Amino acid sequence: MTSRTVFFVSDRTGITVETLGRALLAQFEGVDFRPVNLPFVDDISDAEEAAVLINRAAETDRAPPIVFSTLVDRKLRGILQGCDCVFLGFFEHYLGRLSETLGVKPLEAGGRSHLSDTSEYLQRIEAINYTLDHDDGVSAENLGKADIILTGVSRSGKTPTCLYLSMQFGIHAANFPLTEDDLELPQLPASVKPYKEKLFGLKIDPRRIRNIREQRRPNSRYASLAQCQYEIRQAERLFKKSHIPYIDSTSKSIEEIATTILQQTGLTRRFY
């Protein structure tokens, strides 16, 4: 198997350049990629250090490393482009066409991310705290302040999805677990009825939930397949009867569940 060193270079966290770079690399089978993350490359000396690492990898591999970059600063890019590498910049390639269609010149300055903006930081922290305070329905009296209330049986993905919605989008996401008692009721539990319009259900394959529960409480009735099947069936019956929108989260990542919920509800994000 051939192998190749891959650098993800960014003047910030490098999360975006790595995601996109890995999606591209996934298109090529049979190559052993060795990833190296170089975040916060935001001055000449950082770029020169990066250049040393890239050239060293070229010598060791006897093949030019692949360098994915989202560097904005032209000088810093220039230093890396001068290395023995295949340089793939996600940024500069598009500036020209954008500038042309918009009739505006690009700034070409690094600039801080929107995420370090103070008011947005505070909104984010507030949303995360809201979600933590309303995890597992601990303070049902404050559900009125929720933007959305995820509901479903234990371990159906409510908590991680709520955390993602609050962290990524500043959404006040609360969590209302359906207990065994709730599932025997002919209708929604009284405490959550006033907020019916905010409810969104999660359904999940009973075998998947059994695996997750098994990690939590091995060999328990709680984790048995029969119990999981019963609860999921009852929850779906409740969603249908009460006209609560719901999705099957089984084969979805947390990001996919969150994005699908945004798409289906039209919920407004506090920031992107």
Place this chain on the structure above:
Amino acid sequence: MTSRTVFFVSDRTGITVETLGRALLAQFEGVDFRPVNLPFVDDISDAEEAAVLINRAAETDRAPPIVFSTLVDRKLRGILQGCDCVFLGFFEHYLGRLSETLGVKPLEAGGRSHLSDTSEYLQRIEAINYTLDHDDGVSAENLGKADIILTGVSRSGKTPTCLYLSMQFGIHAANFPLTEDDLELPQLPASVKPYKEKLFGLKIDPRRIRNIREQRRPNSRYASLAQCQYEIRQAERLFKKSHIPYIDSTSKSIEEIATTILQQTGLTRRFY
């Protein structure tokens, strides 16, 4: 001010295409961009629906919309490229050069994300649960299982950073808050001493922390500037004396704090 509709089109969540697209748009001042997210465009009929929206925006705006795309499938891309738009694809542009340097043909198939892989989903859930169970030091006896223990005064950013580390990277991140009593000690609290090597400190501007605390408990001694200044000073003294690495989180986003910690500690991610 000129205005322009911008589409972020993806066969998955669209989070990456939007991040990158917005970073590019931030280079152009004086334009009123109207963003539209089109996630999960993964079949012909979705692409045709997207095309209708794009062409309609072109008519309304009397200017071609900007379409950022991470679509992998050539047919779906073709449908959008046929619209009245400026099509900027983050994917296809790089496949050719990668294919050439690697000597391998690209698959050009959508493929599922690594994130919907079951074992990774379970690892992620487990890491998030670990972090939630160890938030605010509630079960100090289990700190031994932590990959990292963030420490600092109340509201210095420990909890959101721990959640991000667990959600994004599967890291078991615990949280050890320094209380007023702890801060008067000449050394680390006894309960955390055995795990000294795992500690990482967060420092924050006292005025910033005062704002955050003020939201929590308005006009309290806890939120007073004098108290915040005292606690931060004592915490930093403790970090220095005990040789605990620490960073100033004041002007950083949660992503930046997390990435800096990974970079400084060399902590291994369970997935990217």
